[in-house]
Structure formats: C-alpha cells, structure tokens
Amino acid sequence: MTDRSSGPTASSIEETIARVRGCTQVLAVERVALDQACGRVLRESVAAREDQPPFDRSSMDGFAVRLDDASTRFRIVDRIRAGDWKPRGLSIGEAVQIATGGALPCPELQVVIREATEVEGEWLTVRERGPERCIRFRGEDARAGETLLEPGVRLSPGALGLLASLGHADPLVTRQPRVLHVATGNELVSPDLVPADGQIRDSNSTLVRTFLGQWGVTLRQLRVAEAEAVAHRAIEEAASGLGTLDLLLISGGASVGPHDFTADLLVRLGFVLHIRRTATRPGRPLLFGTRGATLAFGLPGNPLAHFVCLNLYVRQAIEGMSGVAQGGAFRSGRLTARFNDTPNARETLWPARLEITGEGVGLRPLSWRSSGDLTPLATANALVRIPPGTDLLPVGSPVRFMPTSLQP
Numbered sequence: 255m256t257d258r259s260s261g262p263t264a265s266s267i268e269e270t271i272a273r274v275r276g277c278t279q280v281l282a283v284e285r286v287a288l289d290q291a292c293g294r295v296l297r298e299s300v301a302a303r304e305d306q307p308p309f310d311r312s313s314m315d316g317f318a319v320r321l322d323d324a325s326t327r328f329r330i331v332d333r334i335r336a337g338d339w340k341p342r343g344l345s346i347g348e349a350v351q352i353a354t355g356g357a358l359p360c361p362e363l364q365v366v367i368r369e370a371t372e373v374e375g376e377w378l379t380v381r382e383r384g385p386e387r388c389i390r391f392r393g394e395d396a397r398a399g400e401t402l403l404e405p406g407v408r409l410s411p412g413a414l415g416l417l418a419s420l421g422h423a424d425p426l427v428t429r430q431p432r433v434l435h436v437a438t439g440n441e442l443v444s445p446d447l448v449p450a451d452g453q454i455r456d457s458n459s460t461l462v463r464t465f466l467g468q469w470g471v472t473l474r475q476l477r478v479a480e481a482e483a484v485a486h487r488a489i490e491e492a493a494s495g496l497g498t499l500d501l502l503l504i505s506g507g508a509s510v511g512p513h514d515f516t517a518d519l520l521v522r523l524g525f526v527l528h529i530r531r532t533a534t535r536p537g538r539p540l541l542f543g544t545r546g547a548t549l550a551f552g553l554p555g556n557p558l559a560h561f562v563c564l565n566l567y568v569r570q571a572i573e574g575m576s577g578v579a580q581g582g583a584f585r586s587g588r589l590t591a592r593f594n595d596t597p598n599a600r601e602t603l604w605p606a607r608l609e610i611t612g613e614g615v616g617l618r619p620l621s622w623r624s625s626g627d628l629t630p631l632a633t634a635n636a637l638v639r640i641p642p643g644t645d646l647l648p649v650g651s652p653v654r655f656m657p658t659s660l661q662p
C-alpha cells in the first residue's frame with residue numbers, strides 16, 4: 255500500500271493546472287471529413303485558394319444597369335439566375351434582370367432592387383435609385399492566399415462552413431485521444447435500474463461521457479466493484495483492446511478511506527503519481543499521474559467534485575493533447591446575487607449560473623450543501639472562485655470564474 259501521509263503536499267489550482275499541462279503532450283494529426291470535424295482542433299493554417307467571392311455577385315434580386323446610365327426607362331435584354339455565367343456588355347438604356355447571387359455580366363454596373371422598379375413585358379421603369387450598388391465584389395470577403403484559419407482553433411459550425419466554401423473538405427486535425435473511464439463503487443447501479451437499499455445510480459459515468467462528448471471525444475467506459483484486483487484486471491483487459499491509452503480516468507476511491515484503492519491501483523498499473531491532494535474544495539483528494547505519455551486522474555466520486563475536477567483539470571489535459579491555442583482560463587465577472595455561506599478555510603469552486611446582462615458578465619451562485627449534490631449541476635455553466643474564509647460577497651462583487659460549457 256502506498257504511503258498516503260507523505261508525498262506531494264496539497265497543490266493550488268494554478269499548481270495543479272501547471273503540472274497537468276507540463277505532463278501533457280500534443281497528439282498526432284489526421285485528416286477527417288467536414289462531418290467529423292466539429293469540435294476538433296485544426297492543426298494547419300488554411301488560406302483562401304481563390305478570391306472570395308470568386309466573381310462579382312448581385313447581393314439583391316433586381317436589375318443590373320450601367321453605373322453611368324441616368325435613364326429611368328430600360329429595356330430588359332437578358333435574365334441571369336444564380337449559377338448562370340453570361341458575360342456581356344450593356345448599352346445606355348439596357349438592363350439585365352439578375353437574381354441574388356447571380357454573376358454580374360460586366361464591371362461598372364449597379365443593381366437596382368426589384369422593389370424600386372416596375373416591369374411591363376420587356377420594359378423596366380426605375381422609380382427610385384440610391385447610391386448602393388448591391389454587389390458583393392470579387393475578393394471583398396477574402397483575397398486568394400489570405401490565411402483565414404490558424405492552427406489551434408477548435409472548429410465551430412461556422413468555421414466548418416467557411417472550410418466548405420473554400421473547398422477544404424478534409425481538414426488536418428488532432429487525432430482523438432484514446433480514453434478509458436472506470437467508475438468504481440459497490441453502491442453503483444446503471445441509471446436505468448432501480449437501486450436496491452444502500453445503492454445509488456451511477457451519475458458520474460454520464461457526466462464524464464458527456465463532458466468529453468462536448469469535444470467529440472468518445473471513450474470506453476467500465477463500471478467495476480470496489481476491489482483493487484478486480485479493477486486492475488478489468489482495466490488491463492479494456493486497455494489492451496484500445497492500444498496505448500492517452501488518458502485513464504478513474505471515478506471514486508481517490509481519498510484516504512480503507513476502501514479507497516485508486517492510488518494503489520494506479521501505482522500497480524505503473525503510473526507515477528504527481529498529485530494526491532489539492533488545496534481546494536470540492537475535489538481535495540485528486541490523483542494525477544503519468545505512465546510515459548499516458549495521463550491518469552483519480553477523481554473523487556462525489557458528483558460536484560467530479561464536475562469541478564473535470565472542468566478544472568481533465569479539461570486542461572484534453573486541451574493540451576488536442577493542441578488548442580486557448581484553453582480554459584479564469585475570467586472576471588460580477589455577482590448578480592449575493593454570496594452568503596459559512597466560511598471555509600479552503601478556496602472553493604462554487605457552481606454558478608453565468609448570464610450576460612446589460613452590465614456585462616453576471617454570475618449567480620447556485621445553492622449547494624454537499625459535494626454529493628447534483629441539483630446545482632443542472633443549471634451550472636460556470637465555476638466561481640470563492641477565496642478562503644469568505645462568508646459574504648454583496649451583489650456586484652468582482653469575482654474570477656471559469657465557464658463550464660463551450661458556449662455559455
């Protein structure tokens with residue numbers, strides 16, 4: 255059994271994050287189809303191959319006439335739909351009907367919007383003509399050769415739309431990490447079962463799976479009894495089918511109770527433990543270790559501790575592995591409701607609801623009693639740092655916080 259009384263002392267949030275980041279290596283790359291790329295991290299810079307848009311296009315439904323033509327009555331000499339390519343010159347008194355997105359037939363034209371005209375057969379009368387040319391000019395969005403996306407960007411639906419428009423259909427992204435998650439505890443049953451007396455449903459497996467799912471990361475999951483030998487066998491067996499693991503997450507048993515075997519298990523699996531305790535709550539018992547490039551976390555079983563450790567630390571590992579340029583960081587905001595609680599000697603990560611108000615970013619602390627509480631997690635989208643010894647923070651107090659979802 256490993257000695258739990260000595261070893262590394264409790265580490266602060268910053269120390270823990272730095273340790274995790276320092277041990278994390280960026281994974282290799284692969285090319286994927288656009289449909290597989292949402293949430294993945296781009297690892298190349300992408301430039302426009304052609305001017306965008308590639309030709310002058312009408313931005314409205316209307317009629318193209320010469321810019322220097324002051325006529326009010328025109329003969330309609332052609333009709334251009336989006337997709338047509340009909341280059342031609344226009345004489346004074348001539349107009350071309352053109353649809354939104356249609357290619358202008360020649361330079362030096364203006365599109366008069368349909369609503370400002372009247373049409374009778376092949377004759378057009380312009381009632382009103384403003385200065386607006388209603389043309390998206392070639393290259394006005396981007397010039398050929400211009401870099402539009404940099405490495406380290408997590409690809410959003412908008413970025414994927416841009417890649418599609420550029421014809422960049424197989425972006426180079428970081429390969430997916432190989433992750434194994436093991437929920438331990440004799441009390442746990444699957445969420446679809448009715449627990450017997452003394453049992454509870456396993457909520458952490460869902461939390462872990464969906465947390466990683468935000469970045470499109472899929473993982474292998476196991477639920478094992480609280481017995482080191484059983485867990486050891488199950489992990490070795492599952493891991494052998496996955497190739498070299500990038501990340502092993504073990505829920506529960508991270509503390510110092512008689513049944514808390516995760517530290518011993520990790521050591522037996524060949525991991526060197528770098529962190530055993532943090533100075534914050536919830537999530538004081540936290541195990542972090544490495545075996546070569548493989549990272550492992552032993553997460554305290556309480557759901558709120560899971561929520562905090564996933565957001566604070568596991569997220570750093572995932573972001574470090576994926577090579578994302580800007581990781582989760584603390585930001586500044588103000589409380590929109592007062593904080594009032596019994597002071598605690600440790601810094602606390604408090605679940606909160608982040609809202610954008612007229613005054614900026616507002617944070618409403620949610621109520622929780624125990625780190626076993628799940629109800630505050632349903633609406634939490636931020637974690638607020640409450641300094642040690644704090645009992646009261648009035649409305650408007652400046653606080654540091656971390657958003658817990660990608661889009662708050």
Ligand code: AMP
Nearest residue numbers: 437439456457458506507508554555556
């Ligand atoms: P442990 O870290 O194993 O000592 O567990 C601490 C608390 O978290 C206990 O009340 C456990 O029942 C609870 N817990 C552990 N694992 C889970 C899980 N997967 N889902 C929900 N609660 C859990």
Ligand code: MG
Nearest residue numbers: 438439506507
């Ligand atoms: Mg347990």
